[in-house]
Amino acid sequence: MTTLVADCPRCGTSRITFDVKGFVVLNETEYSWKHFAEAFCACRHCGRTTIFRVAQRQPDHKVIFAHDQWRVDNKSLNSFVEVVRFIGLRDRASHNAPDHVPAEMASAFAQGATCLSVECWDAAAAMFRKTLDLATAPLLPEEEEAGLNNRVRRNLGLRLPWLFENNKLPVDLRALADCIREDGNDAAHTGTLTKDDALDAREFTRALLERIYTEPGKLKEAQLRRAERRATG
Numbered sequence: 001m002t003t004l005v006a007d008c009p010r011c012g013t014s015r016i017t018f019d020v021k022g023f024v025v026l027n028e029t030e031y032s033w034k035h036f037a038e039a040f041c042a043c044r045h046c047g048r049t050t051i052f053r054v055a056q057r058q059p060d061h062k063v064i065f066a067h068d069q070w071r072v073d074n075k076s077l078n079s080f081v082e083v084v085r086f087i088g089l090r091d092r093a094s095h096n097a098p099d100h101v102p103a104e105m106a107s108a109f110a111q112g113a114t115c116l117s118v119e120c121w122d123a124a125a126a127m128f129r130k131t132l133d134l135a136t137a138p139l140l141p142e143e144e145e146a147g148l149n150n151r152v153r154r155n156l157g158l159r160l161p162w163l164f165e166n167n168k169l170p171v172d173l174r175a176l177a178d179c180i181r182e183d184g185n186d187a188a189h190t191g192t193l194t195k196d197d198a199l200d201a202r203e204f205t206r207a208l209l210e211r212i213y214t215e216p217g218k219l220k221e222a223q224l225r226r227a228e229r230r231a232t233g
Contacts, residue, residue, distance in 0.1 A: 003076045004041055004052065006083045011046035018043055018050070020077060023070040030055075035065040038087065039077065054081040089118045095202065097131075098210045100217025105134045109205060121198040122187035128198075128205040129156070129184020132177060135212055136160065139168045156181055173208055180204045 002020040007013070018041035028036045035056045042049050054077070056065060061080040063069050070077065095113045097106035112127030133156045140153055145166070152158045160177050163169040169177070183201045187193050193201075 001074075002070065002072050004039055004054075004081075004083070005076055005078050006041075006052060006086075008043045008045060008048075009050055009086045009088070010043060010048040013043070013045045016043055016045045017076075018052075020070070021049070025065050033059040033062070035062065036084075037065060037070075037081070039070075039081075051087040053084040053087060055084050056080070057082050090114050091117075095206070098206060098214040100213045101135075101209050102213070105131050105209065105213075108134055109209070112202060112205070116198055116202060119195070121193045121195055122191045124198040125183045125187035125193050125201040128180055128201040129187070131205050132156065132180045132184070132208065135209060136163060136169070136177075139163055139212075157185075170211060173211055176204050176208055180208065 004018045004020050005015055006018060008016050008018075020039050020041050022040035024038045024040075026036045026038065030036075033056070037054050039052045039054050040049065041052060056062065057080055064072075064077070064080040072080075097109040101109070108127055108131040112124045112131065115121075115124035115127055136156070136159055137153075140148065140159065140163070147162055147165075152162050160169075160174075160181060164171055164174045164177075180201055183193060183197055183204075186197075
């Protein structure tokens, strides 16, 4: 029987041996060689099952990820893979950031979506507010302008009115942005948000990101495609 040693999330036993019942290779790689898989395992202490996300340990361990080659009887898979984590609520289908959103903002949005999937409403709204903070800071001009001081630059509640009043953000997004900011503030200070509040914050944030980044990004792609077609006749 092939085994895997890991901490059991079901009974809490550390460094316990699991019997590997199944192994599914995922269509994911890093660094052009590092493969990932999910291992279905049964804990020898409590008998309950867990699915672990595992990653190839070394470049020359690729054979383990070939079809049905994970069955290394009387050996531990730990020699060939590292346990990344176990599959849980965070792996429920979630909403990624819209296209063309910069990586830092996309990461904050994804964290908010993960908080939603595990029913942490206040944390989700706080992360969506952080996404708004990250998305609007780069819109400020580097040079000094009337009414734009360091306090306005740092404070989202002051920054947003300045951006709208100076046509740096579409005015029809103002109510949307205020909703995200206020929900995020409530989450951070009073902790009273509901599931519906968090879902609204996600949708508000998505809509704002699409207007700021996705729509211009798609337009730029279309212009590039048109230029390529014209260049090739």
